[in-house]
Amino acid sequence: YTAGKAIGKIKIQVSDAAGKTASASVSILPPAATGFIVTTRTTNTVTLSWAYSETSIIDSFLLKSTDDVTTTEYPRSISTLTTDVSAHNTTTYIYTLYAVSGAYKSQPVEITSAP
Secondary structure, three states, rough: OHHHHHHHHEEEEEEOOOEEEEEEEEEEEOOOOEEEEEEEEEEOEEEEEEOOOOOHHHHHEEEOOOOOOOOOOOOOOOOOOOEEEOOOOOEEEEEEEEEOOOOEEEOOEEEEEEE
């Protein structure tokens, strides 16, 4: 839950009756994607899908696979399907997906695609 769709760092400060104050900072991360699955796997192709109910609160998705030294960014509108055309049919891959809002990333969601 993102209170009022707020994502980022929130500072909380409280004071007691004697005037003593305490404060803490809390980072509110975007929610992670749900339903992250491998929908099909064929020779050289792995098709992934996921769902995200409130795309208006994020900027993009980051997808990383074990064979890739970089992370690929996808616009928030691509929250339902992507295809990996560089996959080798005999290799097991681990895919990690993040929802991104500004400088903040959701907790990772991982799936494994075995041959």
